[in-house]
Amino acid sequence: xxxxxxxDLLGAFWVTVRLTVFSAIGSLVWGTVLAGxxxxxxxxxxxxxxxxxxxxxxTPLTLIILGTSLGLYSTLGLALADETSGTFLKDxxxxxxxxxxxxxxxxxxxxxxxxxxxxxxxxxxEAARALGxxxxxxxxxxxxxxxxxxxxxxxxxxxxxxxxxxxxxxAIGVAEASLLMSEMIENEADKLFLIFLAIAAGFVVLxxxxxxxxxxVAKKVAVKR
Amino acid sequence: MRFTRMLRVGAxxxxxxxxxxxxxxxGGNSGKSLVQRAKDTKKVSIGIKFDQPGLGQKTxxxxxxxxxxxxxxxxxxxxxxxxxxxxxxxAESAQRExxxxxxxxxxxxGTYSINDKRKEKVSFAGPYFITGQDLLVRADNTDITGxxxxxxxxxxxxxxxxxxxxxxSDFSKQAELQEYGGYSECLAGxxxxxxxxxxxxxxxxxxxxxxxxxxxxLVGKVFTEEKYGIGLKxxxxxxxxxxxKAIEKMIADGAWKASLEKHLGPAGYKIPDxxxxxxx
Amino acid sequence: xxxxxxxYDAPGPKARARNVVYTVAFSLVLLGAAWFVVSGLNxxxxxxxxxxKPFVADSRIxxxxxxxxxxxxLEAAAAAILIALPVGAIFGIARLSDHAWVRALAGxxxxxxxxxxxxxxxxxxxxxxxxxxxxxxxxxxFWAVVTALVLYNGSVLAEVVxxxxxxxxxxxxxxxxxxxxxxxxxxxxxxxxQAVTAMLPAxxxxxxxxxxxxxxxxxxxxxxxxLSQYKxxxxxxxxxxxxxxxxxxxxxxxxxxxxxxxxxxxxxxxRRNRPPAGVRxxxxxxxxxxxxxTKTGEASGA
Numbered sequence: 001x002x003x004x005x006x007x008d009l010l011g012a013f014w015v016t017v018r019l020t021v022f023s024a025i026g027s028l029v030w031g032t033v034l035a036g037x038x039x040x041x042x043x044x045x046x047x048x049x050x051x052x053x054x055x056x057x058x059t060p061l062t063l064i065i066l067g068t069s070l071g072l073y074s075t076l077g078l079a080l081a082d083e084t085s086g087t088f089l090k091d092x093x094x095x096x097x098x099x100x101x102x103x104x105x106x107x108x109x110x111x112x113x114x115x116x117x118x119x120x121x122x123x124x125x126e127a128a129r130a131l132g133x134x135x136x137x138x139x140x141x142x143x144x145x146x147x148x149x150x151x152x153x154x155x156x157x158x159x160x161x162x163x164x165x166x167x168x169x170x171a172i173g174v175a176e177a178s179l180l181m182s183e184m185i186e187n188e189a190d191k192l193f194l195i196f197l198a199i200a201a202g203f204v205v206l207x208x209x210x211x212x213x214x215x216x217v218a219k220k221v222a223v224k225r
Numbered sequence: 226m227r228f229t230r231m232l233r234v235g236a237x238x239x240x241x242x243x244x245x246x247x248x249x250x251x252g253g254n255s256g257k258s259l260v261q262r263a264k265d266t267k268k269v270s271i272g273i274k275f276d277q278p279g280l281g282q283k284t285x286x287x288x289x290x291x292x293x294x295x296x297x298x299x300x301x302x303x304x305x306x307x308x309x310x311x312x313x314x315x316a317e318s319a320q321r322e323x324x325x326x327x328x329x330x331x332x333x334x335g336t337y338s339i340n341d342k343r344k345e346k347v348s349f350a351g352p353y354f355i356t357g358q359d360l361l362v363r364a365d366n367t368d369i370t371g372x373x374x375x376x377x378x379x380x381x382x383x384x385x386x387x388x389x390x391x392x393x394s395d396f397s398k399q400a401e402l403q404e405y406g407g408y409s410e411c412l413a414g415x416x417x418x419x420x421x422x423x424x425x426x427x428x429x430x431x432x433x434x435x436x437x438x439x440x441x442x443l444v445g446k447v448f449t450e451e452k453y454g455i456g457l458k459x460x461x462x463x464x465x466x467x468x469x470k471a472i473e474k475m476i477a478d479g480a481w482k483a484s485l486e487k488h489l490g491p492a493g494y495k496i497p498d499x500x501x502x503x504x505x
Numbered sequence: 506x507x508x509x510x511x512x513y514d515a516p517g518p519k520a521r522a523r524n525v526v527y528t529v530a531f532s533l534v535l536l537g538a539a540w541f542v543v544s545g546l547n548x549x550x551x552x553x554x555x556x557x558k559p560f561v562a563d564s565r566i567x568x569x570x571x572x573x574x575x576x577x578x579l580e581a582a583a584a585a586i587l588i589a590l591p592v593g594a595i596f597g598i599a600r601l602s603d604h605a606w607v608r609a610l611a612g613x614x615x616x617x618x619x620x621x622x623x624x625x626x627x628x629x630x631x632x633x634x635x636x637x638x639x640x641x642x643x644x645x646x647f648w649a650v651v652t653a654l655v656l657y658n659g660s661v662l663a664e665v666v667x668x669x670x671x672x673x674x675x676x677x678x679x680x681x682x683x684x685x686x687x688x689x690x691x692x693x694x695x696x697x698x699q700a701v702t703a704m705l706p707a708x709x710x711x712x713x714x715x716x717x718x719x720x721x722x723x724x725x726x727x728x729x730x731x732l733s734q735y736k737x738x739x740x741x742x743x744x745x746x747x748x749x750x751x752x753x754x755x756x757x758x759x760x761x762x763x764x765x766x767x768x769x770x771x772x773x774x775x776r777r778n779r780p781p782a783g784v785r786x787x788x789x790x791x792x793x794x795x796x797x798x799t800k801t802g803e804a805s806g807a
Contacts, residue, residue: 041513041520042527048535058713058760059753060720063732066410067749074414075746076545089379089401125511135513143512164622171724173384173404178624182384185632192636196629204620276736285565285741317727320635320642329641406724409739413746417549437743 003188004198012180013202019097019166019176020206024159026102031109032144038114041135049110057107061168064104068096069172090175097169105162112154116147149221156214160207177202259331259457259464263304271297272316272324272333272456276407279432279488281335289313291432295484296353296475297334300455303471322346325456332457332468336429339454339504348461349454349504350468353481355497357447358388359427361434363415364442369422371446372396378421379403381411388424391449408433416440426451427494434492443492454504469502546746556744560751566738574734575755578723581647581730582716585654589715590708592655593662598692600667615660624721626653631726650722654715661714665707669700706771713763717756731755 037049056064072078073096080099081091120143128142167178181199185192263269273293274281281293294313301311316324316335324330325347332350339349362369369378375397382389384404393400403420405411412433414420423430427447434441455472457464475481476499485496516524546552559566599611618626631649634640640648673696681691723730735752739745 039510039512041510041516042524042531044528044531044535048531054761054764055757058717058757058764060717060732060756062720062724063749063753063756066724067753069405070410070413070749071746074417074419075549075551076542077417077419086377086399086401089403093403122511129511129514138512160620164620167622167624168721170384170624171406173402178622178628179384181625182628185628189636192629192632196625199625200617200621203622203625204617207620208616276740278740282740283569283737285563285569287565287569314643315729317642320645320727323635324642327639327641329643407736409736409745412739436740 003191004194007180007184009177009180009198009202012175012177013206015094015174015176016163016166016202017206019094019101019169019174020159020163022098023101023105023162023166026098027105027109027158027162028155030102031106032113034106034110035113035117036139038110039117039139053107053110056103057111059104061100061104061165062171065097065100065168065171068100069093072096072099089173093169093172093174097166097172097174101162101165101169105158105165108158108161109155112151112158113144113147115154116151117143119150120146146223149223152214152218152221156211156218159214160211163207163210164203258461260304260467261463262331263301263306267306268310268312269301269304269306269331270312270314270329271301272314272321272330272335273297274335275315276409277336277429277432278436279492280429282432290488292354292428292484292488293334293336295480295488296455296472297332299475299480300332300334300468300471303474304467321456325458328458332455332464334455336426337454337456338426338451343456346459347456348459348465349456350465351454351472351502351504352452352500353455353472353475354428354453355500356426356428356451356453358391358424358449358451359430359447360444361415361423361430361441362421362444363418364438364440366421366442369444371444372424372448375400375422377401379414379419381405381414381420381423382425383407383411388449392424396448412441428453428489431489431492431494435489435494436491438491438493443494445495452500452503465504469505473502549746551746556742556747559742559744560747566742570734570738571731571752571755574723574729574731575759577647577729578716578719578731581650581654581719581722581728582712585651585658585715585719586708586712588651589655589658589662592659594666594697596659596663597666597670598697600663601670603688611663615663618656618660619664621657623653623657623718624725626656627722627726629653646722646726646728650719650726650728653722654718657718658711658715661711662708665704665711666700669704669707670696672703673699702774705774706767709763709767709770713760713767716760716763720756 034049034052037045038053040046040049073092078096079088079092080095081088085091124142124146125138128138133141166176169176170179170182173179177199181195184195188195257265259269273289274291275283275289277291277293280291281289282291283289297313298308298311302308314324314330316330316333318336321333321335321337322343325333334353337343337349339352343349358372360369360372360375368374372392373396375392376399378397378400380389380392380397380400381403384406389402389404393402403411403414408423408425408429411420411423415423416437422444423433427443427445430441430443434443455468457468472481481499482496485494489496514520543552550556596611596615599607600615602608602611627650630652631646634645634649634652638645677695677699678691681695682688686694719728719730720732722728723733727733731752735745735748738748742748
């Protein structure tokens with residue numbers, strides 16, 4: 001077992017955790033905006049929301065992540081970090097990967113939210129309009145808070161999927177858990193099972209409590225109807 | 226009822242798939258020497274690279290071309306096999322030993338460096354070419370002159386490759402590393418100026434430079450030594466000697482140099498002297 | 506009634522004016538983004554005709570690279586889903602077993618494989634086959650990718666199957682047992698066939714997931730799938746970015762067709778199986794229209 005201490009397992013999983021947290025926050029924000037667009041009164045926004053979700057959701061994540069590095073950075077010159085810092089590539093790749101995960105995961109957040117909006121009784125929105133609330137107010141004050149409570153369980157699945165998806169960041173050289181796994185297997189050919197179990201255990205530790213906790217929250221805050 | 230039929234079809238497919246998966250291996254040609262096999266069957270299968278311009282590349286015609294391919298064909302010819310009876314198989318770097326050990330291919334000509342770790346599993350003939358680690362930069366770049374001038378530069382390499390690590394540990398500690406799954410990603414960044422250098426074996430880089438002589442330039446300061454050999458089944462001394470003889474003949478009759486000039490010449494690559502056979 | 510949505514009223518003159526402003530502003534933002542992309546590509550010469558011409562002028566780019574790659578992608582996805590289905594069915598049923606230890610074992614396995622990234626499974630399977638089996642290198646990556654996808658999607662489908670069976674009315678089991686059918690017969694003759702028809706859309710959408718995940722094998726292992734072809738194409742035509750764009754378009758077209766198929770299948774099944782309207786309107790895929798048009802406000806959150 002002591003060969004494990006030669007590798008920075010915790011460091012690699014820390015990168016995985018950071019990728020997950022930043023991407024989750026970004027996806028939640030952008031996904032909510034997208035959902036808002038898809039139900040908004042402005043046709044251009046609706047069309048954009050629909051087109052965006054359908055295009056991005058049907059593209060492999062690997063291609064999106066490669067696209068952030070080869071397309072956004074290499075070709076379009078989008079730099080998300082300080083070029084003179086000495087760790088530019090590392091920071092930039094990390095942020096590009098987060099951007100890619102946000103772009104992809106937000107479509108799933110958007111679709112979950114949209115189904116959540118549909119669980120809110122029509123009367124709620126009608127009452128809000130009768131009170132003179134505008135679309136943005138109806139959505140933000142009345143409908144979305146209830147919708148969010150209804151979709152915590154689906155959002156938890158999205159979050160767990162995101163945690164696992166962060167491994168794809170290794171395609172552009174982000175040093176997260178799966179990249180370390182490849183490196184370990186390369187160097188310690190005879191310890192395949194140990195390495196696999198160590199990495200697998202890391203992901204079980206990350207995803208299982210998340211699922212259980214959010215499942216509990218979902219029950220706790222569910223709107224009783 | 227419909228469902229049970231579906232289930233049965235599903236089960237059959239599964240069984241077939243598993244059978245295919247397990248039966249896929251083992252093309253038994255064990256025991257006999259490469260020379261004898263070539264004589265008996267008049268066929269060889271050769272492991273090559275598909276994605277190395279100038280060395281081993283699959284073209285849109287479905288053909289293969291490059292220096293490694295020419296060497297592979299020359300050896301096959303010397304073994305008495307017609308060009309039409311050569312079967313080329315894709316040999317990814319990580320799979321080369323495995324393919325040879327399991328008899329999937331008769332020999333491998335694919336940027337295959339001779340080293341002791343590999344010699345535990347396979348035998349080598351050659352070397353047929355000696356190269357070393359080098360740097361590829363944009364044609365207009367002037368400030369990168371060698372591995373020690375990379376501090377603060379963005380250096381690209383492919384995943385799991387030691388060359389980049391070597392530069393960071395031995396030459397330029399402040400170099401920034403970008404790792405990708407393949408060289409084409411590195412080249413995209415290099416050509417747009419977002420990455421500064423790509424490092425790997427000089428001759429591989431020359432292949433890319435030869436494709437785009439106006440875009441890329443080889444620094445030409447080799448700082449390691451890699452001997453490319455032809456890998457074949459461990460202990461097949463007769464086969465090894467036959468391949469060695471073929472390599473010597475190829476060097477002697479000028480085909481060796483002509484092939485290098487044809488495939489790597491446009492890069493301005495200085496063709497080294499032919500190596501002496503060491504794997505005897 | 507005339508309102509297009511319950512979320513907002515039919516726009517009056519003021520709202521219409523405001524909407525025009527929003528439309529213009531949002532369009533400008535979109536145009537700005539598009540301009541940034543197009544001009545950036547143009548500056549780097551990525552829009553030069555000679556980089557794109559091969560895709561129309563040179564059919565070999567399709568016959569030698571793209572189509573064989575697409576073939577591998579489809580083969581891997583098809584093999585994975587065909588094997589994952591029976592595996593998923595077995596584990597889904599095992600989780601409903603009367604024996605506690607079977608339930609526990611199946612549950613643990615399903616949860617384990619659902620928690621692990623597909624990429625980690627792929628890396629493991631590839632190495633495992635390399636070390637312990639005789640699968641030829643040509644097929645090894647393929648089966649490593651398929652195995653990883655089966656392990657993951659099998660456990661996802663197990664949950665789909667379990668949920669599908671649990672969603673059936675209890676009376677089905679009771680009636681079947683009352684008729685003297687054994688437990689196995691009840692499962693295979695009564696419950697599964699009904700559950701499968703209900704699950705079919707979920708299965709087709711899972712196919713989209715599988716298809717997209719094969720790309721991981723192409724980029725990280727050495728599966729010669731559609732995505733991985735960009736390396737070979739770029740080697741010959743020096744057009745990495747255009748090639749990636751074309752490949753992305755191909756994925757989008759195929760997956761959109763599959764998604765549409767899932768939607769159509771679901772609509773048809775819901776028409777056939779559930780005559781009373783408005784019983785199951787809680788699926789995401791169906792809601793192409795927004796809130797008010799679908800009158801789904803009264804749907805339960807289940």
